[in-house]
Amino acid sequence: MTISEMKLFDLVDYLQSHGFLPAKIQGTNYWYKSPFRDERTPSFKVNRKLNTWYDFGEGMGGSIVDFGLRFHRCSISELLSRTTNDIAWFSIPNVTSSHSKHFDTAPEGIQIVKASDIHSAALKSYLCERYINLEIASRFLQEVTFKNKGMSYYALGFQNDSGGFELRNRHFKGSSAPKDLTFMNNGSSEVHVFEGAFDFLTLCTIRKAKQLTGNVLVLNSASFFRKSIPLLEQHSVARLYFDNDITGCKINDLALKIEGTKCIDERHQYKAFKDLNQMHMQNVERQRKHWRPKH
Numbered sequence: 001m002t003i004s005e006m007k008l009f010d011l012v013d014y015l016q017s018h019g020f021l022p023a024k025i026q027g028t029n030y031w032y033k034s035p036f037r038d039e040r041t042p043s044f045k046v047n048r049k050l051n052t053w054y055d056f057g058e059g060m061g062g063s064i065v066d067f068g069l070r071f072h073r074c075s076i077s078e079l080l081s082r083t084t085n086d087i088a089w090f091s092i093p094n095v096t097s098s099h100s101k102h103f104d105t106a107p108e109g110i111q112i113v114k115a116s117d118i119h120s121a122a123l124k125s126y127l128c129e130r131y132i133n134l135e136i137a138s139r140f141l142q143e144v145t146f147k148n149k150g151m152s153y154y155a156l157g158f159q160n161d162s163g164g165f166e167l168r169n170r171h172f173k174g175s176s177a178p179k180d181l182t183f184m185n186n187g188s189s190e191v192h193v194f195e196g197a198f199d200f201l202t203l204c205t206i207r208k209a210k211q212l213t214g215n216v217l218v219l220n221s222a223s224f225f226r227k228s229i230p231l232l233e234q235h236s237v238a239r240l241y242f243d244n245d246i247t248g249c250k251i252n253d254l255a256l257k258i259e260g261t262k263c264i265d266e267r268h269q270y271k272a273f274k275d276l277n278q279m280h281m282q283n284v285e286r287q288r289k290h291w292r293p294k295h
C-alpha cells in the first residue's frame with residue numbers, strides 16, 4: 001500500500017475501527033471527543049467530504065495518514081503495513097465526484113450482542129487505569145459485545161433498570177436503549193446518589209467495600225434527575241456525589257430543595273476535582289510517587 005492509496009480510505013470508518021464514534025454530526029462535519037486526550041466537549045472535527053481532520057484543542061490536523069502517524073506513534077512504513085492488514089474495515093469515499101456517496105446524518109443505534117463476565121485484558125487494564133478494584137467492578141459491570149453500523153465492539157457495561165447498558169472503554173462512551181437510571185435497593189433509609197457508575201465504583205474502592213452501606217442510585221445521565229425525585233423522597237437521607245460542573249451544581253441545588261429528605265452535598269470531599277474518580281486517581285498516583293520501598 002502507498003500513502004496515496006491510504007489517503008483514499010474513509011477517515012470516519014478508520015476512526016470507528018479504532019473505537020471512536022462521533023458525538024454529533026453536522027452535515028459533512030463529524031465531531032468527536034479527541035482521540036488524543038480526555039475531554040468533555042468534542043473538539044476533534046472530521047470533514048467527511050474532504051476526508052480531513054482538525055483538532056481544535058491542539059491546533060493541528062491533516063489527512064488520514066497524518067492521523068495514523070499521530071495516533072499510533074509509528075513510522076510511515078509501519079502505518080502502511082498496519083493499514084494493509086486492516087483494509088477490510090474501510091470504505092473509499094468519492095471526494096471529488098458530484099455524485100459522491102451519501103452518508104447517514106446520524107449513526108445507527110447500538111445493538112447488544114451479548115453480556116458476560118469481564119475477561120478482556122484491555123477492559124481490565126482500563127479499570128486499573130481508573131484505579132477501580134477489579135473484584136468490586138466485576139460485581140456490577142459486564143463485558144458487553146455490541147454492534148454499531150454493522151461493526152462489532154466490546155466495552156464495560158453497566159446495566160440500568162430497563163435493561164439497557166451504559167457502555168465504556170478506553171476510547172468510547174455511549175449507551176444502548178432503553179436509557180434509564182439504576183437503583184440498588186438494599187432495604188436502607190439512606191441512599192448514595194451518583195451521576196455515573198465509575199464514581200459509584202470509586203467510592204466502593206476507596207472504602208474497600210463490595211457494596212455500600214445504604215441504597216445506591218446511579219442516574220446514568222443528569223437528565224434522569226427529575227425522574228429520580230420520587231425515589232429520593234422515599235429515603236430519610238440522600239448523599240449526593242455529583243460532578244463539580246454546571247450540570248452537577250444544578251441538580252445538586254434541586255436535590256437540596258426536596259422536602260422530607262435530608263440531602264447532603266458530598267462534593268466537599270473532592271471540591272478541587274471534576275468528580276470523585278478524578279480525585280481518587282490523583283490521590284493514588286501521588287501515593288505511588290512518594291512511596292519508597294524499604295531496604
